[in-house]
Amino acid sequence: MEYTTAGWVPVRLDWDNTPLDPGPDVRDWFQRSPGRFDSQRIVYKGGSGGTGESPQLDERGRIHSARANDRVVGFNMLGGRWNHEVMLDWIDSRRSLPFVLDHLAEAQFDEELSPRWRRSSSAPPA
Amino acid sequence: MQAGLMDTYHRPVQSRGIVAWILCAALVAFYLLIYYTSAFEGPARRLGLGDKWTLYGLLYTAAMVLGGIYFLRRHGNSRYQRVRTITVVAVQVLLAFALPIVMKVLGRQEYYFTYFWPLKIEYFYPSVILQQPFLIVLYSFLGSLVAFPLLGYFLGKRFYCSWICGCGGLANTAGEPFRHLSDKSPAAWRFEKVSIYTVLAVAVITTVIVGLNWAVGKQHPAFSSFAFGVQHWYGLVVGGFFSGVLGVGLYPLMGTRVWCRFACPMAAVLGLVQKFGRFRITVKKDMCISCGNCSTYCEMGIDVRAYAMANLDVKRAACVGCGMCAHVCPRGVLKLENKPDRFKGGTPIRVYAVDL
Numbered sequence: 165m166e167y168t169t170a171g172w173v174p175v176r177l178d179w180d181n182t183p184l185d186p187g188p189d190v191r192d193w194f195q196r197s198p199g200r201f202d203s204q205r206i207v208y209k210g211g212s213g214g215t216g217e218s219p220q221l222d223e224r225g226r227i228h229s230a231r232a233n234d235r236v237v238g239f240n241m242l243g244g245r246w247n248h249e250v251m252l253d254w255i256d257s258r259r260s261l262p263f264v265l266d267h268l269a270e271a272q273f274d275e276e277l278s279p280r281w282r283r284s285s286s287a288p289p290a
Numbered sequence: 291m292q293a294g295l296m297d298t299y300h301r302p303v304q305s306r307g308i309v310a311w312i313l314c315a316a317l318v319a320f321y322l323l324i325y326y327t328s329a330f331e332g333p334a335r336r337l338g339l340g341d342k343w344t345l346y347g348l349l350y351t352a353a354m355v356l357g358g359i360y361f362l363r364r365h366g367n368s369r370y371q372r373v374r375t376i377t378v379v380a381v382q383v384l385l386a387f388a389l390p391i392v393m394k395v396l397g398r399q400e401y402y403f404t405y406f407w408p409l410k411i412e413y414f415y416p417s418v419i420l421q422q423p424f425l426i427v428l429y430s431f432l433g434s435l436v437a438f439p440l441l442g443y444f445l446g447k448r449f450y451c452s453w454i455c456g457c458g459g460l461a462n463t464a465g466e467p468f469r470h471l472s473d474k475s476p477a478a479w480r481f482e483k484v485s486i487y488t489v490l491a492v493a494v495i496t497t498v499i500v501g502l503n504w505a506v507g508k509q510h511p512a513f514s515s516f517a518f519g520v521q522h523w524y525g526l527v528v529g530g531f532f533s534g535v536l537g538v539g540l541y542p543l544m545g546t547r548v549w550c551r552f553a554c555p556m557a558a559v560l561g562l563v564q565k566f567g568r569f570r571i572t573v574k575k576d577m578c579i580s581c582g583n584c585s586t587y588c589e590m591g592i593d594v595r596a597y598a599m600a601n602l603d604v605k606r607a608a609c610v611g612c613g614m615c616a617h618v619c620p621r622g623v624l625k626l627e628n629k630p631d632r633f634k635g636g637t638p639i640r641v642y643a644v645d646l
Binding site for chain 1: 368369370373574575577613616617621622625626627
């Protein structure tokens with residue numbers, strides 16, 4: 165079982181199991197492959213949840229404003245191999261959750277011929 | 291002790307113990323007998339196999355099938371290793387063993403569709419070319435001069451050395467228990483660079499001399515006898531002694547790819563193409579824990595760990611792309627890739643303190 169974490173993933177429980185508040189506007193997207201132990205958690209920050217109006221993008225597809233809504237800040241990937249460099253690049257360039265979900269398979273680092281990552285049909289919307 | 295992947299390497303036969311030396315002597319003796327004497331002609335005929343080379347092909351193929359089963363039991367949990375091993379064994383069974391026999395039974399001259407010049411040097415000798423149908427000559431030339439350099443550029447030499455070639459196939463199946471014995475020292479690397487390109491140069495020169503002899507040999511008897519000598523000695527030393535006697539005989543002492551690493555002219559050509567091609571082993575930055583599994587498992591003697599620790603992608607002419615370094619890496623640091631590099635021209639500037 166392999167495990168990759170990148171960026172910031174807030175602690176949810178204190179040492180005595182009291183819930184901790186990760187702060188305002190911090191949400192996460194989570195999917196667990198049915199029948200397997202692999203799961204992917206993507207933490208993003210922003211009020212819109214990606215469904216509101218799109219933030220302004222520059223010519224490289226980056227969100228420019230430091231105050232832009234809905235940018236991914238952390239990854240917790242359980243099972244499979246993931247390239248943290250690609251994930252950190254997305255965090256640095258303030259990518260949105262829909263963008264990251266569309267491109268997540270590019271960060272896969274499994275051996276060649278391994279199955280490509282896909283969103284499970286029961287996963288929450290971006 | 292828990293029987294992990296590394297544990298088996300402490301057996302005497304896998305760590306140059308006395309059993310390994312006996313096995314090496316037995317393999318060398320077998321190869322000397324089958325290559326240079328007719329000791330196996332009798333047994334071959336009694337088994338109804340015609341000649342000793344068919345018997346040798348049968349033994350070789352059986353070793354690859356059994357070794358393939360052994361390999362898949364150990365490493366078959368990886369899809370890359372599964373597909374690769376099944377492919378290389380199937381190619382040996384069908385194209386390098388069954389098809390030549392079928393051709394011989396049908397009264398045609400046997401032809402090995404999996405071997406090309408300069409590994410199979412005689413396929414560029416005029417006397418052999420003139421005996422072949424035009425389509426086979428076309429296949430051989432297009433393969434050697436066009437398809438192989440192109441495939442080597444885009445896929446690396448692994449498309450041949452790890453997926454098709456019988457020499458590599460035996461190394462990766464029956465030779466699997468000995469892959470860790472390859473010498474990882476810089477001295478071995480220096481020796482490899484001299485020896486493999488020397489053999490390539492000798493192979494090219496031999497081909498040219500034999501070709502010239504076909505063109506002008508009749509007018510120059512002295513040159514003709516010299517050319518026959520060169521052809522004879524190349525077959526004896528490189529084709530027989532290096533690839534067979536030493537190539538397989540030294541498995542238990544020097545690892546499985548002695549021939550591929552130090553002497554194969556095809557590996558030399560494809561290695562040069564690979565060095566300037568797309569294939570590489572991508573290293574995930576700052577993730578190596580220096581356990582050394584990758585270097586231990588490298589059959590070509592590449593010190594993969596040194597690259598991983600230095601955050602450098604592995605781009606070596608020697609790498610045959612067996613994929614075992616990536617397979618045994620406990621941190622998933624390595625990946626064989628053909629795709630253009632995502633971070634070419636330097637990694638992006640990293641903001642570690644994420645502004646929240």
